[in-house]
Amino acid sequence: MPAATELRGSHGKAAGPVLTKDFGTADLYKLAVYEKIGGYQAWRKALTTMQPAEVTGEVKASGLRGRGGAGFPTGTKWGFLPPPDGGPRYVVVNADESEPGTAKDRYLMENHPHQLVEGILIACYAIQAHHAWIYIRGEYDLQHDLVAAAIAEARTAGYLGEQPLGTEFPIDIHLYRGHGAYICGEETALLESLEGKRAQPRSRPPFPAVKGAWGRPTLLNNVETLSTLPWIISNGGAAYAKFGTEKSPGTRLFTVSGDVQRPGNYEMELGKPFSHLINDLAGGPFPGHSIKVWWPGGCSAPVLTGEMLETPSDMESLAAIGSMGGSGGVIVADDRRCVVRCAYRLLQFYAHESCGKCTPCRVGGNWAVRTYERVLAGEGTAADLATFDRIQTGLAAGRCLCGLGDSAGWVIQWTMERFRDEYEEHILRHTCSVEAAARA
Template sequence: MRERERELVNYEKILLKNMETPGYTGDLAAYERAGGYRAIRKVLKEYKPEQVIEIVKKSGLRGRGGAGFPTGTKWGFIPKDPTLTKYLCVNADESEPGTFKDRQLIDRDPHQMLEGTLIAAYAIGAKVVYIYIRGEFALGAKILERAIAEARAKGYIGKDVFGSGIGIEIWVHRGAGAYICGEETALLESIEGKRGLPRAKPPFPAINGLYQKPTVVNNVETVSNLPHIINRGPEWYAAIGTPKSPGMRIFSVGGHVKRPGNYEVPLGISLRELIDEHAGGVRDGHRIKAIIPGGASAAFFTPEHLDVKLDFESIAQAGSMLGSGGVTVMDETTCMVWAAYNLLGFFHHESCGKCTPCREGSAWLYHILERIEHGEGRPEDLAQLERLCGNIAGKTVCAFGDAEVAPILSTLKHFRDEYEAHIREHRCPIGDGVAALAAR
């Protein structure tokens, strides 16, 4: 607990502040007692939609779903023509392995997210919002439905938002188990009731999105930032973090650490600080072997990368990506071939099947890794893996193709000797990778 207190002193929490306050229930009354729904009132009274877009541009807020695109700029692409119907979709399809922040934002402070959603909808002129929540989040969907009903009963959501004469409806749309629906155009297809197959871009959703109308898709954490940016001003927000990656970020830390959890820190702190100070460090008697810094789609790092700063540019420069903020730590008991094999099991299962390189390639990658891990690898397999990866990345409609090759190419780069040992010794030299279940 001592370390924890020090950290609380160091950084002022923004998004997790309410929910980390003892006794906070997350209902509408609690949210308003904590200062909630002030920002949307201010926006409706004082700002035109264009001014809200300018404020968000000035804050430097970048999307928290994975790509890090500047939010205000994304909104700016929406045509200003008031006769056009526009849609806002909130991406609550949190499915990137290693990431569990949006679930907490939804479960524990749904009104923070809803207030941000109203601000975003007003800014782009959307009268209808769909919150696309992954199907497995049954509890989260129930919590959101209840929060929306509370807000609707008070006139915060509906035909006349806060008596402004502006109508904004918010509906919860539940997914049904498909990772790819977190990709924004697959998400739109899924809302339209179809298979979640990503669309070719352009046209981008801002021009031709949901029901062929201009559409913005924003992540849960992204919209949750908005009330705070309005309340405290874009200059305040831009001063947190780094100049190009401003603000706080919630990192989900899991794997072999002492204290897995969601930690809200300014962008730009080191990976070492996040793991050692916040997540309690690697479990006793062990040392870090590899780290995935931004969800399963991000390239593996090694302990050499522990001083890399956690902001969009620094991580990209070091060869990986900040992605979804899901940080997975692995200690020396973890076989890297097994880890890549596990993740390719994920990608092989989740490939939507639209593009041949990804659909066929993910199966090939998975089966080659399977045989290497099981001691049946062939000397030519490593070159084969690299050739396959080169024929998938950049050759598909969406970024899934680039994502699925990242675990392989990065483990081949940093741990090639481990692959070679598997093939040479016809076995996994580390062990079967199976962590036992604790009895109690």
């Protein structure tokens, strides 16, 4: 299907320098094409000329931070695994992309599956794991098939299997399909699901590095994080660290969606302002409209306003204004959109996806949805402003085992913080001037 589908985002002449540098090459998903542009040379270099600790050293030197959401330094995470004890240990690939507004892992898997496979092999060698499991969301059918085909091609060509590149370091990569649960993006819930259970997050410690999949030491990394590794091993960690800022080195693949003229997946150097991503790369708002509100890193990253578009895209600059880099999914809404209605849609999402294990999240999400419904129906009372405050403080501040409850709370907290007048208009005057103007 994507063979006939237009690539939207970085590719061809507009490709980025690392992850998407080869995007637009015809049939990039085929092994022969990937080999022609230098594919699996990084794997050969790592496996046949470097010690595992040297591979980890390069990744540490690159400063690469996890691209799944938390932004934790990748090399440091690898260092948390205890030394091999002879028993199994696993690399688990988080391909359960489901943060609203985020489509970049899909873009990487369906267009460049071998880059991911090569990255997985490098990670396996670095932490001395002989098995990798890719946990891919169940709705990604085509992507599952393309990654499975890439693994099969790489096995036939001798890059993995019993004796990869003639060495005595057997590696196998397995795929496991998810079945529709946002919570599986959270790493311990993902592990529960991989083990065949209801996906409810685990209490930590123990951390997955010590006791992960099937009770064994496990490294969990996101698709984009792993897809970056071939470039780092080929060019060196220091070369990667030249991109981006000191604390947020490198590039990342952003998805821009919503009210922009050219939605797509764009690779951009970290630290460049979001105005470059949203206006220059994604085409900016539609004529006659302006950007009112945007989420910089999936809907779980606290919301920002149109006046904040010059914010640099590195994680520190976002943290400084109360938000975060999150998943890199940038959702843009223009001046026709009612923020209260947007927040309502997002709270429906969190309420639906709560796994039910922790009470604040299980109860708070649904309570928020009912409150939004009453307010949007014009039945709000002055007490509802306090009700929203009470719900969001109950959800936030780490009262739950994972971040889902916090994220739900942040949507309420930050939309109220930045657009309090809209909430007051709905609750106290039972009108919405934004939607009235859009209809006029």
